[in-house]
Every structure is written in C-alpha cells, then in structure tokens.
Amino acid sequence: MHQDHPEVFPQRHTMSASGGGRRALRVGLGGPVGSGKTATVAALCRALRDEVAIGVVTNDIYTREDADFLLRQAVLAPERITAVETGACPHTAIRDDISANLEAVEDLEEQAGPLDLVLLESGGDNLTATFSKGLVDVQIFVIDVAGGDDIPRKGGPGVTTSDLLVVNKVDLAEHVGADLDRMATDAAAQRGGLPTVFTSVARGQGIEPVAAWIRERLARKAAGAA
Numbered sequence: 001m002h003q004d005h006p007e008v009f010p011q012r013h014t015m016s017a018s019g020g021g022r023r024a025l026r027v028g029l030g031g032p033v034g035s036g037k038t039a040t041v042a043a044l045c046r047a048l049r050d051e052v053a054i055g056v057v058t059n060d061i062y063t064r065e066d067a068d069f070l071l072r073q074a075v076l077a078p079e080r081i082t083a084v085e086t087g088a089c090p091h092t093a094i095r096d097d098i099s100a101n102l103e104a105v106e107d108l109e110e111q112a113g114p115l116d117l118v119l120l121e122s123g124g125d126n127l128t129a130t131f132s133k134g135l136v137d138v139q140i141f142v143i144d145v146a147g148g149d150d151i152p153r154k155g156g157p158g159v160t161t162s163d164l165l166v167v168n169k170v171d172l173a174e175h176v177g178a179d180l181d182r183m184a185t186d187a188a189a190q191r192g193g194l195p196t197v198f199t200s201v202a203r204g205q206g207i208e209p210v211a212a213w214i215r216e217r218l219a220r221k222a223a224g225a226a
Contacts, residue, residue, distance in 0.1 A: 024055065024106065025221050027214060028094060028131035030158055031122030031142035036168040036201055038066045040210070041121050041141055043201045045075035047211040050118035050136040052218060055080045055108045057101060059093055066121060076121040090123030091130070092158045098135045105135075116218060127156025138217055141212070144169040149178040152186035152196075161192050164197065164213055171200040 008066045018198065029037050038058070045054055057067035060083065067083035070076070082136060084100045086093040093100055101120060109115050120136055122129060141162035143151050146169055152159055157166060165187055173180050187196040195213065199206030 004080070014038050022114065024053075024105075024118045024137040025138075025214075025218055026120060026215070028120045028122065028124060028136035028139040030091075030094065030122040030129040030131065030139060030162070031166075032126060032144075032147060034165075035124075035142045035144045036199075037124070037142050038069055039201045040140075040166060040168065040199070040207070042070055042073050042075045043204070043207040044119060044214065045212055046216065046222060048117065049076060050105060051215075055105075055112055055115045055116065055118045056082070057104045058083045058121045059086050059090055059101070060084075061086050061088070061090065061123055077112075078197065079114075080108070082108050089126070090125045094120070094129070094131045094135060094163055096131050096132075096195055101135055103170065109128070112142075116178050117214065121164045125158075127151070127154065127158045129158045130161065137221070138163040140164045140166055141168045145173045145178040145180070145183065146176050149173075149180075149183050149211075152183050152190055155190050159187070160192075164195055165191060166210060167196060167198045169200055169202070170198050170206070171193065171203055172200060174206045175200060179184075198214070 027129060031037050048054060059163050060066055067081050071078055081105050084104050107117055115179060139162050144170060168184055170180060193221040197209045201207055209224040
C-alpha cells in the first residue's frame with residue numbers, strides 16, 4: 001500500500017508525486033524477477049518516444065544491468081536513462097526509503113530537460129511490492145505466465161492494488177501448461193474492476209494497450225493542469 005514520505009530531504013522533495021506544477025507523470029513498474037519489466041519499459045519507450053519526452057530510472061541491487069540493457073537497445077538518448085543501485089531489498093527503495101529514487105528522478109528532469117513521462121522500474125521483487133505515492137503517480141505490476149497460472153489467484157498487493165496488471169509471456173502458455181482464461185478470470189476477481197492486459201513484449205505483442213493506458217493518464221494529467 002502507498003505511503004507518503006514528506007520527511008525525506010524536505011529541502012528538495014516538497015511535493016508528492018500527485019502534486020501540481022510542470023512535472024512529468026511518474027509511472028512505477030514492479031514485479032517478480034524475470035517477469036519482463038525491463039522488456040516492457042523498452043517496448044513502452046519505443047511506442048511513446050515520438051509522442052512525448054520520456055526518462056527512465058531503473059533499480060538493481062548492486063549493478064546497472066537493466067539501465068545498461070536499455071542503453072544497448074538505444075530505446076532513448078543516453079542522458080534520459082539513469083540507474084539506482086539500491087544495495088538492499090528492492091521494495092525498500094520504492095516504498096520505504098525512496099530518497100535515492102527521488103534524487104534520481106529530479107536529477108534526470110533537471111539534466112535531460114522538461115520531461116512528460118518518467119518510467120521507474122523496480123528491481124525484481126515478490127507479490128507484495130508496491131510504490132510509495134510520494135514517488136509515483138500510478139503503478140504497473142508485471143507478472144508472467146511461466147511463473148504459474150495461479151499467481152493472480154494468490155493475490156498480494158502488487159496483483160490486487162496496482163493500477164494496471166500486465167500478464168506477460170503469453171506465448172509460453174502452451175509450453176508451461178498455463179490457462180490464460182483462468183488467469184483472466186482470477187485477475188478480475190482479485191482486482192475489483194482494475195484493468196489487466198495480456199502481453200508478449202519480447203515478441204512485440206500487446207504493448208499497445210499498455211501504451212494507450214499511459215496516454216490516457218498523460219491526458220488526464222494535462223487536463224488537470226489546464
């Protein structure tokens with residue numbers, strides 16, 4: 001569940017992620033290791049980079065592996081991609097002590113110029129991972145069918161409360177015995193009307209509904225600031 005952290009660096013971080021002003025929409029992406037978070041970020045950058053100014057902050061425990069992947073893929077200009085090495089459990093840096101990510105986002109916005117959208121990717125975590133609302137405006141949670149078609153039924157805050165649930169790697173369903181209809185039914189039962197999208201981003205499938213969902217949030221933000 002979301003928490004505010006107004007005590008962190010009050011001299012700089014005086015506005016929550018949902019505050020007003022000319023500030024990029026911040027979208028958090030969480031999910032288990034190997035679910036396809038970085039591939040989803042890369043696909044979103046490709047889908048949206050000609051429409052809006054995007055920046056990316058990745059989180060890894062001890063490396064810059066995910067940021068380096070995005071740089072190799074050339075999904076954005078290098079100055080628009082930065083990394084946080086959390087040095088601890090991934091959810092700590094996105095929910096409990098968000099100071100390093102706040103610094104990274106603000107530095108990115110200052111150095112890369114005005115941005116419309118910042119994607120913050122969590123390090124691989126479990127089904128309890130959520131972002132502080134002091135860090136992001138909305139959050140996407142990515143799971144994959146290879147992890148088992150019972151994941152939506154198991155729930156957890158990442159599955160049940162994320163603003164958008166992405167079920168990735170649907171192309172593997174027949175190979176791992178996953179029932180996609182069952183996953184859809186279980187997700188609907190757990191999420192109380194919140195949307196779920198099925199994708200196979202490594203194969204270029206399904207990213208457009210996710211991009212459209214972000215476009216809608218950008219439009220809402222622009223309307224609210226008008």
